Amino acid sequence: MDIKDWIKAARTHKGWTQQQLGDAVGRTKANVGHWETGKHEPKLDQIQAIAKETGYPLPALGIAESNVEPALELKKSRMVPVTGNVKGGDDGYLVQSHVPDGFVEYWTGDPKAFALRIKGDSMHPRYRAGEFVVVTPSIEAQPGRDVVVRLFNGKCLLKQLNWVRQDEVQLLSINNGYGPMTIPMDEVECICRVAGSVGPDSMVF
Known part of the structure; x- marks a missing residue:
């Protein structure tokens, strides 16, 4: 099964x-x-x-029942504010509208978490129009994760973090429409981890 x-x-x-x-x-x-x-x-x-x-038996996935209780109780989801809409621009940067218009429910321990609604198909198939990406600024982003990168010049990117060095960061495009992008660290205001995404029907007002 x-x-x-x-x-x-x-x-x-x-x-x-x-x-x-x-x-x-x-x-x-x-x-x-x-x-x-x-x-x-x-x-x-x-x-x-x-x-x-x-009370349903575990599936046959090589998972054994354990008589040891987990150390931590599963955390509950909470409401994360939607702070705007984003779509990919022709130059690879995000076009962002800062209009808070609701909340999405998502599990996160980051009190600064926020969500962005995807518009357009420039980030397909990773993210589809109408979906929301949940961003957790307080949790350090690791290579291989999707990130939102804000630059001091006001521009913003939704990319995959490839690597971070002392003086540079390299980002990979989500939709394969652009090559790797290497940016000097002194141009980067912040690198925020993308925790995940939720569907277009998840927003509440």
């Missing part, structure tokens, strides 16, 4: 909606929907939490 089918079976076994399962394991209805369609796969601790909360 695929993991997406197992999640739906576990939820049905309990008689829960996607919202109820999400509440039980500290995720959103959208997260559960993505798991059940196969858009995203849950992490191991989330699979274990689903099995525990629903």
Whole structure:
């Protein structure tokens, strides 16, 4: 059984909606929907939490039941403000509109987290029009992660962080429309980690 089918079976076994399962394991209805369609796969601790909360047997993924309680309780999601819209410009930089217009629900421990709504198809297929990227400025970005980079000249980029050196940073394009971009560090105001994305139906007012 695929993991997406197992999640739906576990939820049905309990008689829960996607919202109820999400509440039980500290995720959103959208997260559960993505798991059940196969858009995203849950992490191991989330699979274990689903099995525990629903009483449904763990899937045959080589996961053994543990009699050791986890050290930390699963954290709950919270409302993250949407601070504007972004789309890719012809020069590879973001075109940004700073108009707060709602909130999206997302798990994060960063009190400074914010979300940006994607407009246009310039970031497809990584990010689709209408989706939201959640940015966590307080958490250090690591190479290989998507980041929002703000420059002192006011320009902004949504890229993948390739590497950071003492005097330079190299960024890779998300949509493969541009080559690697190497920028002097003295031009960079901040590099903010992108924690993930949520669907267009996730926003509340």
